[in-house]
């Protein structure tokens with residue numbers, strides 16, 4: 001699903017954000033990506049979502065080598081990736097329903113199909129009764145669930161989340177992670193970037209750790225070396 005081969009990224013200006021990073025995430029796998037602020041987590045996610053390009057090395061998504069794809073293919077590859085952010089990036093003047101429907105409208109589905117799929121996904125994230133609400137009237141945890149519903153409504157095989165629990169308390173954070181687990185159990189590959197080590201420590205998932213742009217550990221949380 002995701003493959004990095006000797007990937008380095010240096011930003012214009014000389015800041016080296018990633019150094020010779022190698023890893024592979026299989027279809028249907030769930031993993032965390034962690035590391036201190038500035039370690040390169042966001043850069044790694046931006047390389048996957050084709051918002052940045054590697055300086056050296058290869059990134060493959062779903063078998064596509066991102067170095068050789070045509071500009072016109074970019075939207076089609078992105079369509080396979082559901083993105084979730086810390087700030088939910090919801091349209092505040094649109095209802096929950098309209099926010100979640102957006103990706104389906106862009107793909108040109110019929111009204112009937114859109115109503116059915118948005119209804120099903122809102123049910124799944126526990127917001128069926130909030131469909132007509134404006135996001136501003138919802139709690140932080142509920143807004144995050146709207147963001148997740150929007151990311152999964154077109155059934156992408158890969159979900160990428162950048163600090164999805166950043167603004168939430170531990171209980172709500174765990175609920176959000178449980179939601180990712182549900183989608184993962186339905187076969188979706190999930191990569192969650194977070195610096196919330198307390199949250200990760202309660203899970204038994206593969207965890208990739210970046211430090212100053214290098215992948216220093218890749219394994220189950222229990223096998224972690226002590227942090228320095």
Ligand code: ADP
Nearest residue numbers: 011015016017036037038039040041042043044
């Ligand atoms: P993290 O998400 O782990 O906090 P980032 O990927 O945002 O790390 O940043 C890694 C390094 O790259 C940092 O030193 C950061 O300052 C630098 N960096 C990130 N984005 C840019 C950019 N657009 N231009 C220049 N340097 C950047």
Ligand code: ADP
Nearest residue numbers: 117118120121124152153154155156186187188
């Ligand atoms: P239906 O095909 O009747 O919509 P599904 O059980 O396939 O019913 O899906 C119900 C909802 O759950 C869908 O609208 C979709 O948004 C979400 N969903 C189901 N499977 C996946 C999946 N593999 N990835 C992401 N979302 C999914």
